[in-house]
Amino acid sequence: MELQKQKNICSPRESKRSLNSLTAINNGIIFLLTIAALAVIFSMELGYFSNFRTELISFVYGFNGYVLLIIFIPLIFGTLAVLMFSNHEVLRDILVVNVTFITFIMMVITIPAVSEGVITLQVSEVLGLGLNFTLDMLALVLGLLTTIIWLMVTIYAPDYMNMEEHRNRFYLFLMLTFGFILGTILSGCLFTTFLFFEGMTFSSYMLVVHCETKKCIEAGDSYIYMGIMGGLCILLAMVLLFVNVGTLEYSNLAVELQNLGGIEYVILALFIVGFGVKAGLVPLHIWLPKAHPIAPTPASALLSGIMVKIGAYGMIRILTTFSFPEPYQVLEGFTDSVWITSQNIGFVLIWMGILTMGIGVFMALQQGNMKRMLAYHSVSQMGYIIMGIGVAVYLGYKGAMGYSGAVYHIINHALFKSLLFMVAGVVYLKIGTLDMYKMGGLWRKLPFTFAVSTIAALGITGMPLFNGFASKTLLHHAIEESFMYGHSSFKLAELLFVLISAGTACSFIKWTYYIFLGKCPENLKNVKGEYPMMNLAMSGIAIMIIFIGIFPNFLLDTIIIPSAESVTYDPEFIDNYIVDINIFARSDLLGMIPVYLMGLTIFCLGTKFHLFHLNFPRWLSVGYICALPLTVVLKAVEFFDKKINRKKQRSDKNSNINKKVTLNSENNKSGEGVINKFVSLVYKGANKVEYSIINCDIIIYSVVLTLMLVFLFVVK
Numbered sequence: 001m002e003l004q005k006q007k008n009i010c011s012p013r014e015s016k017r018s019l020n021s022l023t024a025i026n027n028g029i030i031f032l033l034t035i036a037a038l039a040v041i042f043s044m045e046l047g048y049f050s051n052f053r054t055e056l057i058s059f060v061y062g063f064n065g066y067v068l069l070i071i072f073i074p075l076i077f078g079t080l081a082v083l084m085f086s087n088h089e090v091l092r093d094i095l096v097v098n099v100t101f102i103t104f105i106m107m108v109i110t111i112p113a114v115s116e117g118v119i120t121l122q123v124s125e126v127l128g129l130g131l132n133f134t135l136d137m138l139a140l141v142l143g144l145l146t147t148i149i150w151l152m153v154t155i156y157a158p159d160y161m162n163m164e165e166h167r168n169r170f171y172l173f174l175m176l177t178f179g180f181i182l183g184t185i186l187s188g189c190l191f192t193t194f195l196f197f198e199g200m201t202f203s204s205y206m207l208v209v210h211c212e213t214k215k216c217i218e219a220g221d222s223y224i225y226m227g228i229m230g231g232l233c234i235l236l237a238m239v240l241l242f243v244n245v246g247t248l249e250y251s252n253l254a255v256e257l258q259n260l261g262g263i264e265y266v267i268l269a270l271f272i273v274g275f276g277v278k279a280g281l282v283p284l285h286i287w288l289p290k291a292h293p294i295a296p297t298p299a300s301a302l303l304s305g306i307m308v309k310i311g312a313y314g315m316i317r318i319l320t321t322f323s324f325p326e327p328y329q330v331l332e333g334f335t336d337s338v339w340i341t342s343q344n345i346g347f348v349l350i351w352m353g354i355l356t357m358g359i360g361v362f363m364a365l366q367q368g369n370m371k372r373m374l375a376y377h378s379v380s381q382m383g384y385i386i387m388g389i390g391v392a393v394y395l396g397y398k399g400a401m402g403y404s405g406a407v408y409h410i411i412n413h414a415l416f417k418s419l420l421f422m423v424a425g426v427v428y429l430k431i432g433t434l435d436m437y438k439m440g441g442l443w444r445k446l447p448f449t450f451a452v453s454t455i456a457a458l459g460i461t462g463m464p465l466f467n468g469f470a471s472k473t474l475l476h477h478a479i480e481e482s483f484m485y486g487h488s489s490f491k492l493a494e495l496l497f498v499l500i501s502a503g504t505a506c507s508f509i510k511w512t513y514y515i516f517l518g519k520c521p522e523n524l525k526n527v528k529g530e531y532p533m534m535n536l537a538m539s540g541i542a543i544m545i546i547f548i549g550i551f552p553n554f555l556l557d558t559i560i561i562p563s564a565e566s567v568t569y570d571p572e573f574i575d576n577y578i579v580d581i582n583i584f585a586r587s588d589l590l591g592m593i594p595v596y597l598m599g600l601t602i603f604c605l606g607t608k609f610h611l612f613h614l615n616f617p618r619w620l621s622v623g624y625i626c627a628l629p630l631t632v633v634l635k636a637v638e639f640f641d642k643k644i645n646r647k648k649q650r651s652d653k654n655s656n657i658n659k660k661v662t663l664n665s666e667n668n669k670s671g672e673g674v675i676n677k678f679v680s681l682v683y684k685g686a687n688k689v690e691y692s693i694i695n696c697d698i699i700i701y702s703v704v705l706t707l708m709l710v711f712l713f714v715v716k
Contacts, residue, residue: 026094027155027533030101031540034151041108045115045558053112060113066106067121067133070143071183071196073103078175086168093158096171100154100178104147107140114140115562120188129248131195134188137563141407142185142313144559145414149305149541150178153418156537157298160425164296166210173206174299177307184310190238190248193314197234201227201278204307207299208291219290226287230277237270241322250317252568254325254338264323268345271318279311280379281386282356289363292375293434297425300371304378305418309410312385316406319345319393324568330397333570339396343486346394350482353387354493354500356380361503365602365612370424370434370515374417377460377507380500381413384475387493391478394486400569401481404560404578405474411555412467412548416459419541423453426534427515430527436511441520445527448535450516452542457508459545461599462501464589467545470552472501473588474581498595505599510612513603552583 044053060066081095113119119135135143154174161167180203183196201224209220242248244263245256257264277284288308292300323342330336360380367373388409391402426449427442428434443450459466462473479497483490548555561578565571606612 023090023093023158024533027097027536030097030151031155031536034101034104034148034540035543037105037108041111042554042558044112056109057113057116060110060119065121066110067119067135067186068123070103070106071133071179071186073106073179074099074175074182075179078178079172082168082172082175089167092168092171096175097151097154099175100147100151103178103182104151107143107147110135110140111144111559115558122188127191127195129189129191131192132188132249133186133192134250135186137559137566138313138316138407139185141411141559141563142309143182145309145411146178146181146185146306148544149414149418150302152537152540153298153301153305153422155540156301156422156425156534159531159534160297160429163429164210166212169206170210170296170299173203174302176203177207177302181306181310185313189250190234190241193317194231194234194238197310197314198231200307200310201231204299204303207303208295210296210299211294213294216294219287219294222287223291226277226284230274230284232274233270233277234274237267237274240267240270250321252324252326252329253322254341255329257322258338258341264341265344268319268323268341271322272315272345272349275311275314275318276386277311278308279315279386280308280356280360280382281311281352282359282379282383285356285360285379288379289372289375292378292421293369293371297371297421297428300374301418301421301425304374304421305414308378308382309385309414312382312389312406312410315386315389316392316403319349319389320403320567323393324396327568330568333397336397342393342396346390346392346396346399347487349390350387350394350479350490350493351390353383353385353390354496356383356386357500358383358496361500361507364507365503365510365606366614368435368437368612370427370436370511371421372434373436373507373511374420374424377504378413378417380504381409381417381460383500384472385409385413387497388475388478391475391482394482397568397570398481398485398573399478400564400567400574400578401474402478403564403567403569404556405471405478407560407563408474408555409468409471412459412471412545415467415541415545415548416456419452419456419538419545420460422534422538422541423449423456426531426538429531430529431524436514438521439515439524440518441516441524442527443516444520445524446516446530448530449538452535452538453516454512455542455545457512459549461505461508462592462595463549464584464592465546465549467548467552469549469592470556470583473583476588476591498591499598501595502598502602505596506602506606507599509599509603510606553581556581 040049043049044056063069078096078099081099082092085092085095110119114135114137121133122130123133124130157171157174161170164170177200180196180200184193184200187193187196205220205224205227208223209216238248240263244260244267245253247253257267260267272281273284277287280288292304295303319342323345325336325338329338331338357380360376360378360383364373364376364380367376385406388402388406392399392406393402395402424434426446427439430446431439431442433439455466459468462468476494476497479490479494483494556578561574564574564578
């Protein structure tokens with residue numbers, strides 16, 4: 001196989017051990033208990049089991065440190081489970097699933113309590129400032145999403161990880177990343193967020209480089225360099241915010257920031273860049289198409305399904321607090337001058353989201369590698385979310401539709417994208433390649449995988465009765481409102497929204513046709529059999545996709561609208577336009593017909609005229625374009641360096657110096673000088689530009705900025 005020869009991914013081989021029946025029984029019980037827990041808890045929110053609901057609320061509020069326990073169960077007990085049973089893989093796998101399930105249950109039973117009020121916890125005298133934790137409706141949405149996807153992936157993982165080496169290390173960093181993500185979600189101030197966010201970056205790095213091949217290490221370098229750059233941007237923004245406003249708490253600071261004379265835009269831009277790296281915001285996305293395809297499939301499902309959402313979560317949390325006023329400060333509604341900062345930031349963010357959507361889907365259409373295609377679709381779908389966040393911020397007091405659409409699409413994308421990566425993992429295990437052009441006819445060989453792949457594909461393309469339709473409908477309404485209440489240029493954004501959605505439909509027509517339909521190659525004639533535990537995990541996510549698609553208002557009413565009501569949005573707007581919204585309106589249903597027709601047309605034309613195999617010149621790559629300003633600066637430095645050297649040659653009579661000057665001149669002529677070497681390195685484009693970051697500089701900058709922050713805290 002081509003991938004085996006290139007060793008881009010660890011080569012598949014026969015499982016070293018069969019899945020123990022005890023593991024299957026345990027995972028089956030956990031799966032049923034998960035469904036039962038969700039059914040009981042959400043029944044409480046519909047008015048059933050009222051006495052039990054009251055007892056749960058009392059238990060959660062009466063348990064001091066409950067929020068902290070949610071974070072440290074995977075961090076401590078998950079880590080201990082891996083370390084203590086490293087020589088007993090079956091027990092290790094069972095304990096990892098059970099620890100994840102316990103964390104999920106602890107998160108689920110907070111739903112009644114959070115619906116009554118925010119849960120807070122402060123751990124004072126830690127690192128000077130103390131750690132603050134908050135569990136509100138937005139954190140609850142991300143926490144539930146993270147725990148349930150993580151649970152399904154841990155059920156899925158053992159079958160896949162049988163073909164991998166270093167399984168103990170994988171599970172160790174899987175649980176550490178789980179804990180750090182929960183810490184980021186539940187943090188109640190920027191200082192706490194930063195600590196857990198950076199922990200997530202470094203622990204997830206080990207998941208990216210797990211296979212230890214050259215490609216893995218290069219992808220890991222891209223990931224960690226971009227991650228550190230994002231972390232430094234967040235840290236610098238924290239310093240500027242603390243110096244100018246004197247707080248790192250999540251509070252509404254629109255009035256305070258407007259008095260900073262433009263610095264507020266620098267602060268908010270740094271936050272957007274810092275969290276935008278994780279979210280795959282173009283042009284900060286260059287790590288994502290490298291890291292996702294190369295990591296083991298369970299890690300890819302979590303990187304794309306959950307971790308990139310943490311970037312979007314950070315942007316929502318920052319922008320709906322720091323750029324928003326308190327409700328009592330809004331005197332004139334939507335037109336109040338207090339919204340100026342958020343309107344300007346939101347305007348830019350909408351177009352950045354549209355750009356991210358377009359570039360992501362276009363690059364996805366050019367891919368033959370299944371996981372690389374899905375990685376670019378992660379970029380594109382994050383563009384939808386960022387566009388929704390932009391509308392939520394741009395429209396200010398009337399931005400609840402954008403907020404609801406963005407949060408809803410965070411949920412939906414996590415579900416169908418993690419399921420699609422799981423599908424890719426099953427196919428890879430069976431046939432040993434990710435090249436979809438070498439596949440075909442697998443619907444007969446892998447019928448269950450084909451069924452859940454179709455469900456996920458219908459979800460991501462926005463087919464009615466599948467989950468993506470609900471969130472994309474809200475986002476489409478949001479972009480329409482942006483030109484109704486705001487700038488007329490957003491009419492173009494709405495048209496691009498429809499066109500990009502057609503590109504997504506085309507991409508998954510291509511996915512289904514080349515992988516599951518078409519003619520089966522001779523070398524795949526004997527492929528048969530599927531994996532029970534993988535099927536169990538995939539079926540869990542598929543059920544959620546269908547349930548949300550059929551009952552789209554359920555999540556809206558229970559968690560998304562209450563989350564929007566906690567932000568400074570117009571309550572009347574929410575009541576009139578979002579509460580009891582008809583997702584299946586005739587105009588929205590009919591609007592999907594041209595999307596799928598255009599998608600099918602693009603697929604037919606692309607296949608006929610080979611438009612899915614375009615080779616672009618190097619100067620069109622994102623890395624080259626981003627590196628161009630640096631290249632110009634380096635060329636200017638090189639020019640002045642040559643002039644200085646020529647002056648030294650004429651004026652300096654010392655023979656030793658003349659020898660050095662001559663040597664330097666020869667190096668300049670041959671293009672092998674230090675500056676020329678660096679310039680040529682930059683010119684290598686997207687695959688090399690991020691490696692120009694020097695490790696020691698990262699350490700120096702990190703230490704300096706950290707000391708600055710600590711100094712400011714001490715001075716205060």
